[in-house]
Amino acid sequence: MNLIAFYMTLSMVVFLLGLHGLLTLTDPLRRLIAVNLMSSGTFLAMVALARRTDPADPVLHALVVTGLVVAISATAFALRLVTASLQFFQTRSMPDASGNNKATNDHRTGDHKDS
Amino acid sequence: MTSSLLPDLVLSALLLVMAWGAMYAPARASAMSLFIAFGVVMALIWARLGAPDLALAEAAIGAGLTGTLLIQAASRAPSQQQTTLPMTSFVVALVFVAAASLWFLAYLMSAEGYSLIVEPDLASDYRMVPDLPQRVAETLPDSGVSYSVTAVLLNFRSWDTLLELMVLLLALIGVRQLAPTPTIYRTDRQALPTTPPAAPPTSADTWPLLRVWAKMLAPALLITGSYLLWRGAEAPGGAFQAGALLAAAAVMLRLAGLIPPLRWSRLWLRLAILAGGLSFFSVAVLTAVAGDGWLHYPQALAKSLILFIEIVATLSIAVTLGLLVIGEREDLRR
Numbered sequence: 093m094n095l096i097a098f099y100m101t102l103s104m105v106v107f108l109l110g111l112h113g114l115l116t117l118t119d120p121l122r123r124l125i126a127v128n129l130m131s132s133g134t135f136l137a138m139v140a141l142a143r144r145t146d147p148a149d150p151v152l153h154a155l156v157v158t159g160l161v162v163a164i165s166a167t168a169f170a171l172r173l174v175t176a177s178l179q180f181f182q183t184r185s186m187p188d189a190s191g192n193n194k195a196t197n198d199h200r201t202g203d204h205k206d207s
Numbered sequence: 208m209t210s211s212l213l214p215d216l217v218l219s220a221l222l223l224v225m226a227w228g229a230m231y232a233p234a235r236a237s238a239m240s241l242f243i244a245f246g247v248v249m250a251l252i253w254a255r256l257g258a259p260d261l262a263l264a265e266a267a268i269g270a271g272l273t274g275t276l277l278i279q280a281a282s283r284a285p286s287q288q289q290t291t292l293p294m295t296s297f298v299v300a301l302v303f304v305a306a307a308s309l310w311f312l313a314y315l316m317s318a319e320g321y322s323l324i325v326e327p328d329l330a331s332d333y334r335m336v337p338d339l340p341q342r343v344a345e346t347l348p349d350s351g352v353s354y355s356v357t358a359v360l361l362n363f364r365s366w367d368t369l370l371e372l373m374v375l376l377l378a379l380i381g382v383r384q385l386a387p388t389p390t391i392y393r394t395d396r397q398a399l400p401t402t403p404p405a406a407p408p409t410s411a412d413t414w415p416l417l418r419v420w421a422k423m424l425a426p427a428l429l430i431t432g433s434y435l436l437w438r439g440a441e442a443p444g445g446a447f448q449a450g451a452l453l454a455a456a457a458v459m460l461r462l463a464g465l466i467p468p469l470r471w472s473r474l475w476l477r478l479a480i481l482a483g484g485l486s487f488f489s490v491a492v493l494t495a496v497a498g499d500g501w502l503h504y505p506q507a508l509a510k511s512l513i514l515f516i517e518i519v520a521t522l523s524i525a526v527t528l529g530l531l532v533i534g535e536r537e538d539l540r541r
Contacts, residue, residue, distance in 0.1 A: 097315045098212060099256065102219045104311045105304055106226055112300040113230040121281055125229050125242050128273065132249055139256050145340045148257050150355035154364060157356070157447055158371045160264050161524075164273050165378035168531040171280045176385045178284060 099140035107133030120174045124167060131163045218255060222248045231297075239278045246270025259443035260356050263435065267451035268528070275458060276532050351509025352440040360445065361513045365502045369491060372484040372520060375527045379480065382534045383471065414463065421463040428456035436521050440510075446517045450524025457529040469530065476526065483523025487516050 106129055113126030135156045142152035225245035232238040246269040253261040314320040343355050343363065350358035360368050432452035439445030460466045469476055490512060495501040504512050 095212070095215065095256075097312065097321075098215055098219075099252070100315055101308050101312045102222065105223065105308045108304040108307055109223070109226050109230070109300075112304065116296055116300070117230060119235070121235065121277060121284060122230055122238060125238065125277065128242070128269075129226050129229065129245070132245070132269070135261075136249075136252070139253060139258050139261060142258070143256060147340065147344075147355075149340045150343050150359045151339050151364070153258050153260055153356045154359035155367070156258070156261055157264050157360065157445075158367050160261070160268050161371055161447055162374050164268050164276075164528065165375050165531065167273055168276055168534070169378045169381045171276060172382045172385045172534070175280060175283065 096140050096143050099143075100137055103133045103136035103140060105133075106130075106136060109133075120178075121171075124170055124174070127170075128163065128167060131159070135159055215255065218248060218252050222252065235281050236278070239274065239281050242277060243270050243274035246274065260445065260448065263443065263448040264451065267448060267455060271455050272451060272458070272528060272532050275462075279532075349506055349509070351504065351506070351513050354439065354441050354443070356443070357439050357445050357513075357517075360447075361516060362504065362509065365487075365491075368520075369484070369487050369502070372487060372523065375524065375531075376480065376484055379527050379531055379534075382531060386534075417459075417463045418465065421459045421465055425456045425460055425465075428452050428459075432456070432521075432525075436517065439517060440514070446520045447524060450521045451528060453521065453525035454528035454532065457525065458532050461529070461533050469526075479522055479526045480530070481523070483516075483520035486519045490516060 110126045110129030110133060113129065114123055117123050117126060138152050138156050138159075139148075142149035222245065225241050225248055228241035229238050229245050232241055246265055249269060250262045250266040253259075253265055340355075343359060346363070347353065347355055347358055350362040352358050352362070432449040435444035435452065436446065436449035437444075439449070457466070457469075461469070471477070490504075491502045494503050494505075498505055
């Protein structure tokens with residue numbers, strides 16, 4: 093068992109753990125963490141494969157640097173989607189119509205207050 | 208298995224514990240902290256695998272900025288109901304993961320799989336080993352920089368980097384379009400009409416330690432970031448790592464309340480966000496119109512072009528990443 097096989101296996105484990113989390117967790121924030129774990133597993137496989145040559149493959153390293161930045165962009169956007177959908181469902185689940193109006197009013201006062 | 212794999216065993220055990228905790232820790236705050244720790248262990252593994260660029264990028268982006276992002280969102284989201292799963296689910300997951308990984312390992316150890324991952328010294332017997340690294344090494348002198356990863360990022364595969372800047376821009380626009388309102392997570396609606404929306408406590412009052420630390424760390428981050436940018440041409444480092452460090456400095460100062468909000472309406476801010484993508488794009492157009500082709504730098508100018516793109520891109524990456532992370536606050540709203 094060499095280094096590459098070891099880390100390829102580790103990448104598989106991390107990826108599958110993330111997949112399990114994504115499928116079973118209910119908290120959207122934890123699901124995001126699970127997706128991030130899956131991407132970490134993928135990156136780990138790529139970097140382990142980059143070790144096949146000496147010196148290590150710079151193309152794979154560059155791709156993973158790109159991937160890291162894309163991953164944080166996607167995470168930030170997904171987080172915003174999560175917060176926006178939470179807001180949506182909280183407003184929608186108000187018991188009566190007056191509550192709904194109130195919510196929109198709060199909305200406005202909040203905006204005014206900040207400006 | 209040889210004893211030389213001992214550090215790897217320790218690292219991977221740490222990694223798996225952190226990964227497990229980051230998803231299943233009972234309290235959400237501890238899950239987020241464990242995710243940051245996961246990023247730090249991951250950075251150690253990158254260093255172990257001989258990828259210093261990735262170790263730098265992971266520590267700054269993967270652990271630091273993503274962690275801040277998640278913790279901020281978690282502190283605003285309503286406290287989560289029960290997240291623990293039935294015990295059988297864990298057992299099924301463990302058995303499945305273990306079985307699949309062992310099967311994968313067995314495949315890698317078989318003759319067919321082994322040819323995929325053969326160590327460098329045995330490579331000559333197999334044709335599975337890619338020849339890309341060799342071709343990169345051969346053309347490196349013409350690329351304008353002497354460090355291979357930077358050469359790949361900004362010369363050989365500059366298309367990727369250009370599009371990556373666009374992805375960053377797109378993410379920022381998306382985050383801004385879904386901009387939060389101050390009342391997103393308010394649950395006690397009855398109390399609201401009388402009390403004006405509570406001004407978020409300025410962190411300046413609540414976290415004196417953060418203020419002191421931010422004042423000490425920010426200059427160090429600035430210098431380290433500039434150094435990484437400067438050294439990127441011949442050593443590990445470069446625009447993304449430098450940009451992430453500068454973004455971290457900005458986020459920290461902003462959280463400590465030491466700098467005013469970076470208002471979206473300011474022209475210089477928008478220009479800074481667009482500068483990286485625009486300058487890269489105009490270089491691409493110029494090379495397509497006046498030169499040999501799309502993003503095909505003239506050899507004499509390659510070094511200065513790459514340096515120019517890197518400096519402008521660092522600025523854009525720093526501002527964009529910083530805004531992505533503290534976009535929850537008032538910075539993006541107007």
